[in-house]
Amino acid sequence: MANTLRSDHSLAPKIITLLHEAENRYRQNHPNSQNLHEKAIGILPGGNTRSVLHTDPFPIYMDRGEGNRLIDVDGHEYLDLVGEMTAGVCGHSNPIIRDAIISTTTKTGLNLGATTAAEASFAEKIRNRFPSMERMRFCNSGTEANLYALSLARQATGLNKVIVFNGGYHGGVLMFLHGVAENTVDKNDWVVGTYNDEEGVQRLISDNKGIAAAVLVEGMQGAGGCIPGSVKFLHSIQKATKENGMIFIMDEVMTSRLAPGGLQSTIIDPQGNAPLKPDITTLGKYIAGGMTIGVFGGRKELLSLYDPRPFSESNVQKQPAQMSHSGTFNNNTLAMHVGLVALSAVYTPEVCTKLNALGDWFRQELLDRCRGTRMTVTGVGAVCNIHFGGSHEDGLEILRIEDLNARRSIDDSVLGDIFWFRAVQKGFWIARRGMLALTMGTTRAELQGFLDFVEDISREFRNLQAI
Structure with missing residues (x-):
């Protein structure tokens, strides 16, 4: 059990009994x-190669996915409410994406070792949706996109440190979930601030002028x-x-699916004049319809540092020096072709708006059903998280991960486990930590069942008088 949990009273015997039964x-x-x-334990450490998917006493092995449904190796069917941790917004068998995969493999081929027309076409489609990305480059994951964005900021400023926030997750080697750099590269180059602390972040940025190259932040911590x-x-x-000469990097790997122009397009300044316009934005997850993908892009002059032309306008007497960006699969044909049709004909602005409106309705309905319990829900649009450890009625707004940790007892953690076991038993596939991400094609009737x-x-749980 995590040492952040309170243990100010013994576990209720009824709760332990329910957990054992589940x-x-x-x-x-x-x-x-x-x-x-x-x-699998005999070949993979703990039988696992993706930590977030491990669940005690053992993980459920899935056999296949169809639409917004999953079927496991024991024949149980689930409504998929994990949505591949936001990456699977298009579902498991979208016919347009399927046809694009088949067409690409049969007509184009894989990994040609050369440039293709699809790269620029896909990039243009992305820029139409996310106009702050004046220039961009492709890579293979959201993790890579953030690493390249940080490299770009450091090269552009000549500085190394980066301001991040407790609770932040920017990829498999860029985690700050407990106030420290966990499993990261460059462990000494991070300044960890408090999320949603307006005054504190202004001081933090000012205090690190000439020291920090950038601020890296999620519009919603996933x-x-x-x-x-x-x-x-x-x-x-x-x-x-x-004001302080730093690069503003917005990690929209998860959140860009929450509005047609990404979450940044919805965050209008307090005077109501303009949305956010980061210097660099990172994308990934769903952007190529389920293929492996990462994208980083932003201001033209910043991205010009990656211009490989020896005598281009962008790098004549350029300081700092140009940067190299290679990667065998950066422009792989599946990601380029499937991504192009995914944004053009599958997850269109209209579909995006409709799905996230459904998510807003769903989240409010969940909150209504949590009244009188120690459960609450946070999120935006079609991505949310059910938490155990204090109701939304108790007057304490959840603004940061510290608020969750301060309220969560061992009993809350056990109740969360019971909730997950029961959800799986009822045919609802949710993340063990309570995260939900809706996929296309999910209906109100299906969500009503949940x-x-x-x-x-x-x-x-109310009748137990334990929460």
């Missing part, structure tokens, strides 16, 4: 998954609990970075 049913219902896990950044906080970062489940389990 876990026993889980074991009984998933023998094939358990067998596969025990075999792995940190789907906690939205406030308008004042994010615009304070934009203003202070400009809402009914939440209402039933909330009633049971």
Whole structure:
């Protein structure tokens, strides 16, 4: 159990009994998954190669996905509410994406070792949606996109340190979930601030003038609990970075799916004049319809540092020196062709708007069913997180990960586990940490089934008088 949890009272025996019952049913219902896990332990550490997917006592092994449904190796079907941690917004078998994959492999081929026309076409489509990305380059993941963005900021400024925020997640080697640099590169080059602290971030940026190259921030912290950044906080970062010679990097790897122009397009300054316009924006996850992809882009003059032409206008007597950016799969044909059709014909602005409106309705309905419990919900649009550890009725607004940690007891953690086991038993696939990301094609009727489940389990928890 995480040492951040409070242990100010013993676990309620009824809660422990419920947990054991739920876990026993889980074991009984998933023998094939358990067998596969025990075999995998012999070749993969812990039987796992993606930490977030491990669940005790063993993970469920999925056999296939169809639309917004998953079927596991024991034959159980689930409504997919994980949405591949926001990457799977287009679902598992979209016919347009399927046809693009087939067409690319049969007519174009894979990894040609050469430039193709699809690269510029895809980039143009992205710029139409995200106009702050005046120039951009492709890579292979959101993690890579953020690493390249940081390299660009450091090269442009000649400085090394970067301001990030507790609860931030910027990829597999860029985690700051407990106030320190976890599993990161350049462990000594981070200044960790407090998310949604408007005055504090202004001081932090000012104090690190001439020291920090950039500020890297999510518009909504994803792995940190789907906690939205406030308008004042994010615009304070934009203003202070400009005043202090830093690069403003907005990580929209998860959040760019929340509005046609990304979350940045919805965050209008307090005077109501203009949305955010980061110096660099990073994308990934869903942007290529489920293919491996990363994108980083922003102001033309910044991205010109990656211009490989020896005598171009951008690098004649250029200081600092030009940068190299290679990667065998940066322009792989599947990502380029599938991404082009995904933005053009699948996750269109209209579809995006409709799905996120459904998500806003869903989140409010969840909040209504959590009344009188120690459950609450945070999020934006079609991405949200159910939390155990204090109701939205208790008067304490969740602004940062510290608010969640301060409120969560061991009992809350156990109740969260029971909730997950019960959801899986009922045929709802959700992240163990309570994160939900809706996929295209999901209906109100399907979500109503999950809402009914939440209402039933909330009633049971109230009757326990334990939350």
